[in-house]
Amino acid sequence: MGFTSLHWGVYRPRVVNGRLTGMDPAHWDGDPSPIGASIPGAIDSTTRIRRPAVRRSFLERFDDHPALRNLHLRGNEAFVEVSWDVALDLVATELARVKSEHGNQAIFGGSYGWGSAGRFHHAQSQLHRFLNSYGGYAYSVDSYSLGAGRVLMPHIVGNMDWLLGAHTSWQNLAEHCELFVAFGGLPVKNAQCSPGGASDHLVSSGIRQMSDAGVRFVNVSPLRDDLLGPEHTEWLAVRPGTDTALMMALCWVLVDEGLHNEAFLREYTVGHERFIEYVRGAVDGVAKTPEWAALLTDIPxxxxxxxxxxxxAKRTMINVAYSLQRAQFGEQPFWMTVTLAAMLGQIGLPGGGFGLGYGCMNNTGSGRKAFSGPRFSQGVNPVKAFIPVARVTDMLLHPGESFDYNGQRHVYPDIRLVYWAGGNIFHHHQDINRLLTAWQRPETIVVHEQFWTAQAKHADIVLPATTALERDDIGSAASDRFMIAMHQAIEPVGEARDDYAIFADLSRRLGCESVFTEGRDAGQWLRLLYEESRPRARSFAIELPEFEQFWHDGLIEVDYPPEETVLLKAFREDPLANPLQTPSGKIEIFSETIAGFGYADCPGHPVWLDKPAQSLPLHLLSNQPKTRLHSQYDHGSYSQASKIQGREPMTINRQDAMARGICDEDVVRVYNSRGAFLAGVRVSDDIRPGVVQIATGAWFDPLVKGQANSLEKHGNPNVVTEDIGASSLSQGCSAQTVSVEVEKWHGELPAITAFAPPEMLA
Incomplete structure (x- = not known):
């Protein structure tokens, strides 16, 4: 059996009598992810969707007005299994109706990009290409992970994708860095994954090389285990949401003691004078001194x-985790990271400067060129209506209302049909109880899914999709070491079909087959996409063999040409010849463009903005899980083994636990005004007092199905997070700005039903 590529690694599937029995990590991977162990047993479990299914009221009242289809019963009604022909006819009829009555802008293509590591059978690309072939759709921009950063960074340094691909390499850091200051830590668990695959895990070895070289690490985080491994590590247990204040106080010291690099600031930045005036207190009367910051951060x-x-005094790398910008005013810690690094004047030097998410993705800091392999074109979307991705609920609840985004006013489209392939909004989105109300608004919801997630259970038409192991594909990721020929390992479970086959059948019914398929089957597309990638590879000085050789051999080790990677090195060496893609061509500590937008919650330079006082005593952090990718394979063995009495584990400080009579492995109720969930408890001294932490991704499991404000009994933190934009600039998600209270659960525990299929009618 050959290899297959998943977002969290390369594995060799073990198959016995047609059934998957194991996943062996690639022999070259020095730090393989154990998430692969979850797939056997889960891939063909009772949670698997085996046949097309339609919500009962939707099917029975399909010929009636859409309002009569009992939209309020989504999530709490039986399904009827139907044939593929019946299901596809229903989908095609609804698409044609909505297009005819309301236009393509009333169709929302709601895919999120983690559907598959394969470059062809990538659910998001397949859905968007299909909808574009049919005349377009309302779409989303940015990501839940990096929404504020993606909008901010082009104004002050450059495009986020370019920056991530150009980060200073781990090898360079091991050779030249002396001090690594990690705001939000450097959690290796997050680096198990990369979009498109992580064939060779790099972060643990990179940190180890730096530690062996004597680099000192400072972990600025409420969680000690956000940075584990290096021999010389200091933990600064900062209060959540105050990293910006800490960075400002560091700048105050640099200016007050004449330690800032004035020459660098004058040559490579714009607006530093205005920022320094602000830090000194000339603007608002508040000097951003260490004493001022100590009261906010709890750092002496x-x-x-x-x-x-x-x-x-040392060659210093300043890194900020993605999580810090997933908060109210989330742009500020990213802007301050760049500003603090500019004040030190080490940007563009080996081992120094700044990083945006070391440890958040496996390929950040690889030191390799950003060649990503084959690409499947999504076509051109003639519809201009869009939303920032974290504003889905606002879009559904407030069609026709305006919203701010990146200096412009836009209008929420009036969505009548939601088509989702890849992703699980009942994992990603904040304030799920509010989402449940919004989810009753669309007239039709169509979902492609492999498993009976909450997303599938709250749909009208559910089409069973294949997993990566049930189809041929090509695994490839930007800067990744290997390109993988993903030979099909097992037959599709039940009647599952790949997304391309589903959309090809739909396009045939809707008269756009020639545009969508271009007359090719899946195998012909794989050959074409690979061959089209070969000339691009040559532009990176990479030579790929012909397709037949690649497909026969099963993988290619990409021969990346060696180069020293230092972020913004060319800019530092000659800023006139290598200007940044900002209005000034320089680092914009003050941005005239952003200032011109007039946003009080994101003015023209980094500022400290007081957040509303916490209404409850504990700050909840909901970070990325160790045992799965987002919510994928939460029903698998690795994730299940981490549960406490069937619930997602939540960490609480020993003092906070004792004050509430809570012991290790108890079950607690976590609540605020938006909702409540149950969680298992881990009592620890490795989290600062006043903070609790739970991973995202536990499958949404309300006590009363389909009802908002019901107790969530499995540990999904997004029933309590607030659904507001990070600022008017980005409208990114702000999941990390939330307060809760915790109490011990007494009485009988409700059963976990998150992984049970809905009732099926004959």
């Missing part, structure tokens, strides 16, 4: 002063 003033001096 003398330690802030010492750290600033150490950063100025």
């Amino acid at each position: 003033a003398h330690r802030i002063t010492e750290l600033a001096r150490e950063m100025a």
